[in-house]
Amino acid sequence: MKKKSSAMRMVASMTATGALIGLVVPALAIDFTISGFIQHQIAVKLSDKENENNQSGDPYNGKQVPLEPMGLDLSSLAAVNNLLTGLSLPPLSSVTNPLFGQAVSIPPTGYRDVASPTNDFNHFMTRLEVNMGAMIDANWSASLTMRAVYEWNPYHDVSDVNFYETQFRDGGGGTPLEYADKNFMIDFPVAKINFTSGPLVVQVGNQVIAWGEAVFFRVMDVPNGLDLRRHLILDPALEEFSDKRVPGLGIRASYQVTPDWEVEAFIQKFEPTIYPNPSTPYNIIPDQFTLHERYKGIADDVWNVGGRIRGQLGNLGLQFFAVSRHNPDGAIRWTKSGVNKDISPLLPGSGAVAAETPFERDEARGVKSQEEWFHYAGNVRLNGVTALNSAVDDFQPATGSLTAYNVGDSQSLAAAELDTFFWLSGGLRGHIERVFPYENVFGASINYVFDGEPGSFLEQLITRVEFSYTPNKVFTAPSLSKGFQVEDEWAAAAVVEKWYRWSEDFPAAYLVAQYLYKSAGDIFGRSLDGFGGTDGGPPGKGLEDYHAVAFAGFQPSPSLEWRFEWAVLYDLRGGFYVQPGVRWKPDDKWQVDLHASVFAGDRDNYNALSTLDFADEVSLRVTYQF
Template sequence: MDRRRTYRPHRSCQPELEPVTKGSGGNMSGKQQRGVAGIIAGSVISGALVGLVIPALGFDFSISGFIRQEMAIKLSDKENQANNQGNPFNGRDVPLEPLGLDLSTLGGVNNLLGSLALPALTDITQPLFGSALTLPPTGRRDVRTAKNDYNLFATRVEVNMAAMIDANWSARLTVRGYYDWNVYDDNSDTNYFETQFRDGGGGTPLEYAEKDFMIDLPVATVDYTNGPLFVRIGNQQIAWGEAIFFRVMDVPAGLDYRRHLIFEPAIEEYGDKRVPGLGIRASYQINSEWEVEGFIQKFEPTIYPNPHTPYNVVPDQFTLHDRYDGYADNLWNVGGRIRAQLGNLGLQFIAVSRHNPDGVIRWTKSGVDRDLPVLPGSGAAMAETPFEVDQQNGVKSQEEWYWYANSIRLNGTQGLNAAVDDFQPATGSLTAYNVGQSDALARGELDTFFWLSGGLRGHIERVFPYENVFGASVNYVFDGEPGSFLEQLIGRIELTYTPNRTFTNPTLGQKFIKEDQWSFAAVAEKWHRWSEDFPAAYLVLQFIYKNGSDIFDVGTRHLSGYGSTSTSPPHGTDYSSAIAFAGFQPSPSLEWKFEWAVLYEIDGGMLIQPGIRWKPNDKWEVNLYSTIILGEEDGRSALAVVDYADEVGLRVTYQF
């Protein structure tokens, strides 16, 4: 069997269920109680069993962990527009103009019929094709809009174990369980964690996932140390970057966005996001100044949130096929770096040969044999195009098509042309045609097919191209006057170069965009004591510049898709840049910690995240923080797509 054709379909491929309204804080079901209890008990028991066995073998052993309740309470009535329950066209009758004609009146319809030598109508009626071929032509989404109070309501448990076997050998194991209580108001039986990547639904080889929980081993390693040599073997996260919000040198691993997208406290620097992988990592301390390090690690892709989930980033009218299982599941990344500390001067050089974990996206054949209602027998041809008939949750109008193209930084007109040209002769047999540069022709053609079908779902695929990343950084520790701001101020510059990088084309065409990419960051950080009465505060100021793609790199979208509106095509931009300022100030007793993070996109939007942590003792911690997003809808902001996510986050942690 050709494994390339045996992918498991995304949940958005499956039939839509009746609306499921779970409310924003209803009573916990018995199944939920058993589920979260099982995760907590399983994680703790597994740690306890290891804790009983390993000391019996004569090893030094330690175990620690925590149980945490996490929630994010919405601050606005905006819903995620990527989900069908947040689609701004829900419940709206959008007039269609098939063939570019106004058929909203009896006279308009009869003029068309007369030109075709067909008899006139005495009134406008609704034909027998469901929501297809209605008169007057209308694209209506009969989908309920949700109202949520929460973006997140989940329980996490982690158990960390370490064993010192002898003077040279040691081992570490982390068991992580995460349960989502599914208190959200949505329109489907939502799958929060299962992926298309492998049997068991896990996002990595050492993960098991079902729709409402996941259990994994983010760390499962054996370490060997012998003088200047250090070797780590097993499932591990490789973190080379220290930037807040940004990733320049941090290229070995992808990110797992399923749990809370990017909205944990930014000061934690993606600590919970990096995707672990099986591999070997080794370093050698040449002398007191120079160190070399290298790794080989199984490729694991970035994991995006699933359809209908609160932080979904792919509009529900499109089915995303991840081409990992059978395509990229046996690939390996390799890389190395050289580090030096020459007095106050630090140097670092990296080279990584990898497959882009974020992937690039393009149209793909739907494989769905379903006729256009007015063209019996057209299903075979439709299966060879990137579209399937979906009268429930497909795109209903050219207005909706262009609104979403602008939202996710695509070119609506050239996206249509790519879908037509790249899937000939099937698209031609259905009378689809290339409209050139004419937005008016594109809108007429789109409305024609939405009218004939009653709604179309698009199919796209994510593939993971090979690339080489080269980078260097330099940092310097300033010796200022004691007590001055320059004392122990650290300045750092990071630069990476990716030759001939592959980017998602804003047309979603088969021909990707190739371009050399430069990423640059300038960082200043310092521990500074404002007063003898307070401990030192941590401060960090950062600037980032990238060409080719935006600062977050979701889907490696090319910047030529930026600068559009819902009524005008993108004009593109040459670069993206942003400034971030973050830090924290402990209280004199260390019981309280005041945190902040601000991200400002130059010519874009802003994210503001103030927070406070309370740690009354060594067991309990409460973290309260807010995320406010100001994303301008002018086609220039990478933050605009998550402008709905204003929220207050609360995390209550018990450590053991």
Template sequence: MSSKMPAIRVIAAAAMMMAAHAALAQDAVDQSGDGSTSSGGFFSDFDFSWGGFIRPELAITLGGENPNNQRGNPFNGVTVARQPGVPQPVDALGGLLPPFSVPAVGLGDNVTRPVTPANNFFNLHLLRLELEGAMKFTPSLKLVGRLRAVFDPGNYSEFDPQSVVNGATGGISGGDPALYGGDPNYFEYQVAGLKRPNPLEAAGPNYLVYFPALFLDYQEGPLNIRVGNQQIAWGQALFFRVLDVVNGLDLRRHLILDSAQEEFADERVPSLALRVNYQFTDEILADAFVQKFQPTIYGNPNTQYNVIPAQFTVHDQYGAVNDKLSYGIRFKGNFGQWGAQAIFVSRYNPDGVFRWTASGVNKNLPNNNPFGLTLNTLYSGIGGLPSTGDILAQTPFEASPGGVYSSQEWFTYASMVRLNGLTGLNAAINEFAPATSQLLASPVDNFADAARQLDTFFIAGGDGLRGHIAREYFREYNIGGGVSYVVEGEPGSLLDQLIINLESTYTPDRRFTNPSLSRDYIKTGNLVSALVMEKYQRFSNSIPATYMVFQYMHRTKDDIFGRSLKGYGGSVNNVSTGASGGSDYVVFAFQQPFPQAIWRIDFAGLYDVNGGLLLQPGIRWKPTGSVTADINYTYINGKVHGNPNDNAISTLGFADEITFRVGYQF
């Protein structure tokens, strides 16, 4: 309870602060009756306005549990046979055979992952408060601010790290204790060495308060300058981010599963920036920015929308680049029915890339199994010899519960997150030698030998092994452009006023996470293109026009989430084969308001041509000017056809849900 009370105080303080600003302004001046104020003398142009809303949000799960969390792991409570192998077998003539090519007869066992499965009714229940205000000081200068506060009480089927503590390996040792050592932390973004990775943000395990916008806005003729915390959104695509490359995404609250037609309005990570717009003519605009680099924020382990498996500890290296700048420029012009734009952006890719890293956890293998006992005998830590804990600390693994328990679990999760379980094993061995070779680990060249080696070391770990990965960031250059055309057809026809947009971005030498998690990242050029067609069409004189949009996206080297296609195609029984030909996605969406705008029907659908489907129908009810209620159903099917690990949508399969939002505006 103590961790939740500060959230209530912070939200209340934020509300009182904004209310106090309004009260002071209104005490000093006459009421204008329209929510704004002004005063005489030096501040004759001063004006203040503010408003906001409060909204509870609920998501009821219709799918399974999140497999990326400890209590959603499909191997919980399931007994799996483990078959170890001989590290360096010898044939009948005394010759050496390939490592782990021969089973260690009689040393196999059965393991049951010792975590109680979750049984959640809710995927989400949080309270959101937003306050927005503007202070105009002169006709040219104003201060714009938006404060967002969210509170999530938890009360899901949460994972308790103490539940897996045992006498052989103790508890989970590595990583930030705020993320891995206690109850789930829903909102704090933790980076070693940085007290506040996001400058204008206050967060705790159950609350988050920050400014999506807080900037000075100066407008003088064709010149507009904005200085402060802000978001920059370029491009026209819905669901897709083609030219929208400036800001990363904040995935802590509801992943990307809010109403699709809100176009990432809640997800873009704000950043301290200078933005300058100049309108050369009525047709030509230049838009340039320089901003402090802020990364994409993934959900913390064991939170409802976490996407990084909790068997792995992440070491975020943002502290090494938190003082770096991104910058870019866009030119945009409209020429009758035609439009064109071009961008150049130099940025640190906010998504980052991942690789194996040394765990730094000095914990010996347990003696409760023959492999651990043998290795502890070889490396006793006596007489100048290292201990197995000393050696393990130099590898990407720690002997702790809550990790991977079997080769079946290893290959299942490798394919789920689009990695290669075989090359991933070899990279962990080769890049951390000689420590790994001291433990008798050896690279292998086939699935069967890899499975036996993995089971050998999971048995040696007593309760399996936890993996450690680092997240790094690199500069890249995005070169993009687009053209648009407004069709003029028969008035009232489907073609009349149809807007056609084509957008493309090319990134030379973009770095991707290697499916092996090697420090040798994939470095290749990547082209992302989208065709967007949108229009308003009136089908009846009795109801307002329908807004419709159709889109097609092609990506040459990655999927819609930015993952290399080389990690596609794996399964529990096969390593990833990769996908060729790029990835392709189709979107259709519409929005249909009804008279007086009391009701509105929304629909958005995303189809991955390799077998994934996301559908999101919704209804909005606005009975008064201050009350709005939304219901959205998010249907996700990553198994329409083929291997689910050949499409991007299956990653979100756990988030099949119904979302309710009821907001009060003031």
């Protein structure tokens, strides 16, 4: 009832506002403009591979994985069961199950009794966006954008699919001006008053701040986080996250000091990056772990501040910025489960102790074996051995009371300890939390426009270098330890872009090539120290740095009715993200976009892009503009 009343209050407020505008407009003669679009988006899977981060995509579903509790190979008990069956005698489980429950299986196995439905669609959404502007006088204006999306929910997982509700607010919204339910959300990404007086421009209200121009990469684009609920990062790369930035309430002001130099500053309420929910097509956190968002009541009343200086010296452009912020992507670590449930049928009364550890007994959908544990640790670039040690050491004395111990660097001891607890419990769910550390980011960019011979490739060729420096940046540690991982990070992007006419019969094509470097994290902000693990093998030893290159662009047709696009990202450790596309715009009302997203490569846990190799798809967008 609370959500319904919230929605009704929003509708009533909008109705009252519309009535008020109707009364005020004739009196003040405000010049109103209104435009917008309605759009349908469909993404069809290109493979039968399901998202492994969801229950239905777990590769261990339906498998009897042998366990070795305390490092003991008890597989011979299977032969005893076979013998008893051949003699028409009851199996060993007929004795152990009444005593210990079905979780403590004989012989020990980690069986995931979870269905694996298949899906044909990743995305099936309808979107309405209305942009309203009001010119009050020569100095004052207002801007309002209303966005409403509805997900038709053709995706199947073993749990209810909740596309949009978040943990951040009581109404489920991701920002203060958003209302969200499982299948739809409505928000106002822009709701601001603008003041202009000569060289001064001030914007007050809900808004996004877009800095930097790199495709795929975010080197200077640091004021806002990203909303990844709708289509992850799979929209056309040339749109540069234009629909992804999370808006925030704030004040942004710029002043044109001279015709060539501008100063800008902002103060904005901190809003975190919004990850896709479990059981949704693009979920990126394995669903055997419960994520607790430490935002509400903790980081929901903090503010970011920053500024930049931009100038032009002939063909040379300069830009310098500094931002003091809470990292919107956050950092993740183990946290207490708070769930009072006995860790095992063999340990009655252990629930209160287990609640003080990061683990909860979950026989239905928890991790079932050390094989599954190490597989997922490698997938998400964590260290399965040190993650176990952190879960033990950071939650003493509770973990010690359950006889858990630090295994040092030994994977075999870790496997034995894990299998012991997975056998005793029948499956464990891990609990993790995301917090938003404070940091300072400093950076600059330099761009130069070449004056080449008319018609030559150098004519109006633009080169640009963007770089940023974050001292003491806080990363999720590959061990998920409470202390996190702290490193200085450098990020840089070298960009070359050009409008080039290949033929007199075609308009100029837009071409852009880029190189990215990061010293401590990958393109998704994960610590490089967790890279390199192999499935079933030892944890990875990490990478020294991250390198990637990209090439993107588009070629319009002679009539401009068609536009052929491409974007390719190559992780130099072996991963590809290829995104070809075509756009058809027959008139000023209709537009159809068709593009594919394909991930490929080798050395999976050495490159960053293999994280998304489940997301191969073809995406269609049909838009009607008004």
